[in-house]
Amino acid sequence: MNPKTFKAHCRRLPAVTMVIQWDGTSVFKVGGKMFALAGGFVERSGGFMFKTSNMAYALLIEQGLARPAPYLARAKWVQLTDNDALSDAELAAYLGQAHALVVAKLTRKARKELGLV
Numbered sequence: 339m340n341p342k343t344f345k346a347h348c349r350r351l352p353a354v355t356m357v358i359q360w361d362g363t364s365v366f367k368v369g370g371k372m373f374a375l376a377g378g379f380v381e382r383s384g385g386f387m388f389k390t391s392n393m394a395y396a397l398l399i400e401q402g403l404a405r406p407a408p409y410l411a412r413a414k415w416v417q418l419t420d421n422d423a424l425s426d427a428e429l430a431a432y433l434g435q436a437h438a439l440v441v442a443k444l445t446r447k448a449r450k451e452l453g454l455v
Contacts, residue, residue: 344429345376351434352452
C-alpha cells in the first residue's frame with residue numbers, strides 16, 4: 339500500500355482525525371488516541387506503524403512482516419518491515435482492527451459523542 343492510499347484508508351474510518359507530529363509524521367487518531375502512523379520518521383525508519391491485538395502482534399512479528407514499533411511496542415504496536423509487507427486488503431483489515439481496538443478503550447460517553455455507539 340502506498341502512503342497516499344494508507345492515509346486515505348485511515349481517514350475513511352469513523353471519527354478519525356489526523357495531525358502532523360514528530361518530524362512530519364501523519365498521526366491518525368480516534369477520540370484523541372492514536373491508532374496508526376505514516377510518513378515522517380516512520381518512513382525513514384521502515385514501514386507503517388499501527389496498534390494490534392496481542393495475537394496479531396505475535397503473528398506479524400513471528401512471520402517477519404513486522405517488528406515491535408519503536409517507543410510503542412509495550413502497547414502492542416508494530417512497524418511493518420516494508421510498506422508492501424502486507425497486501426492492501428490485509429493492511430486495510432489491520433487498520434480497521436487498530437481503529438476498533440482504540441474505540442473499545444474509549445469511554446461510553448466519548449464513543450457516544452463521536453457517534454460510535
